[in-house]
Amino acid sequence: MALSRALRCCQRVFSWIPVIIISSVVLWSYYAYVFELCFAFTLSNTYMAYLLIFHVCFIMFCWTYWKAIFTPPSTPSKKFHLSYSDKERYEMEERPDAQKQILTEIAKKLPIFTRAQSGAVRFCDRCQVIKPDRCHHCSVCETCVLKMDHHCPWVNNCVGFSNYKFFLLFLSYSMIYCVFIASTVFQYFLKFWVGDLPNGPAKFHVLFLLFVALMFFVSLMFLFAFLLIDLCGSYFWCGLFNLKERSCFSEAFSAPVFQNGPDRNGFNVGLSRNLRQVFGEDKKLWFIPVFTSQGDGHYFPLRTLCESENPLLANEGKWMEDGGSDEENENGPSVIIRMES
Template sequence: QAQGCRLVCGLRCCQRVFSWIPVLIITCVVLWSYYAYVFELCLFTLTNTLEKVAYLLVFHVCFVMFSWTYWKSIFTPPASPCKKFQLSYSDKQRYEMEERPDAQKQILVEIAKKLPIFSRAQSGAIRFCDRCQVLKPDRCHHCSVCETCVLKMDHHCPWVNNCVGFANYKFFLLFLSYSMLYCVFIAATVFQYFLKFWGDLPNGPAKFHVLFLMFVALMFFVSLMFLFGYHCWLVAKNRSTLEAFSAPVFINGPDRNGFNVSTRRNLQQVFGEDRRLWFIPVFTSQGNGHYFPLKNRSSESHNSLLANEDMWEESDDGSEEGSLGESLSFCHMHIYTSMHSL
């Protein structure tokens, strides 16, 4: 048994090491493109000083924004459900000791009444993660690679070696957009020298770098264009990649547009209300990832927690904060809380 555990740990370590290979490939390509553009093209090939300075200035702005967003996409941890969605000790004992599946489902239903949970499993049951031992908030899914539940999980991206979800979805979109801008600028400024090297200019190290730089920039731009366009459509519809393939299920059944609350509000959920910060890789997404407004507001009325207030949050110290004045008595189970932007 000890050998089996060591073998599993060894395989996991190997998996973690190999998972960084795509990131290493992207990093090497970008570093090479930096050398090829800055040194081989701008410093060794260009003769016009004004053109050289302008190219270097704009290039470094694109390079910094690309690197910043890529870094944030990689190293921003995927947000996981807070403690409120974990079973208490007594509830966990009651759930594990119960052998009847129907009774277990009813236990989860009773616990979920106190939480802002409106989506369901395909069977209609409360979504529960046996591995993480948490009730899944709306749009939350378990990632088998990260081995954790991720809030508003979109997908696991090998190119950033991270889950793309609520905490870093804005960074991922900006990474795609600045990657496209980086490729477009390189292709546009290299094109005339690509033609010259292809015809008149003599062979040399710069010729290889400039020709190859043009092909690589165009190749990456085409692939990124389709991916970025797809995610723009997802943002406009307020869907994740997982929800695009499998519609979220509510009490009234599956609904692909269950979280679609208008294009403007959908954009604000991802980028925030301050448009000056939309294109800067700082976290401005609305909410805390545990609750999202629904298109069909009547479906919220079954949960007394949100009957009159559609926002909820756990405070930093783990306590609940009320913003509706006096709370009603516990026997009626009307507890109103408000959700502040992180």
């Protein structure tokens, strides 16, 4: 037991290494750009403008990165956990078919559309919770995460319902940060090749700034493009790439299963609504890392189904009257998204 606890402690310590690496590179880039580039050379009006734009990009990058790291993943509310009596009844039953029937009876009180590949209600034995739609268990965080996308080692956190917007903004501002540095440093890279750049420590900082900025930009561009394709759905991106809206790594490789079978496009409700689900209704807040996503993360609008077509939603009103989602108390007011045909 003590050895297992020590291993888990070491794992948690080592999991922060990628974050430390990114933070160190960013801090070095700040020093190299501000002190070695702007202050080492003549500080003209052009450099004052560079410094202003640089600090705006730097602040937004740090803000979004902080939010992506330290926003805890949203977990299913208590309504999706088995009660003591249901848990006892489920564990005492040894027949798989009987266990499946018990979960089906419990799920009738919950807003659930998706099923497991076998057709059974999705249930996590480790968390003892009936999984809401798009919810998956993260083996790193050791918990079920609402609308789980993937576990990202570079933020040491699960990307899911609570921080999906922050992660997208983090990628966006990271690329803007890299592009700005590369575009303003490129002229000194040219001077280096023709021998016009004076010798000194600033020379090497400037050269490394360009290479690091370009390297990070290319890496981030592929991940951001993949997430953007997933988010925007079939209206534009899928016309080019023949892809559908889905949650990046969890649904891109395993289509959600509905009562009528698997459907990779099941949660695609169009470009506009897909964007509003993540960024909210107020477009003035889209580019600011404050939580504005719609819903409470427990259920999402579907492309083809409506509430009346799903028997599992017959008691949704009762589910809400009995207390609704505990996420409302934990993460602020929730916005209920009604299904539309």
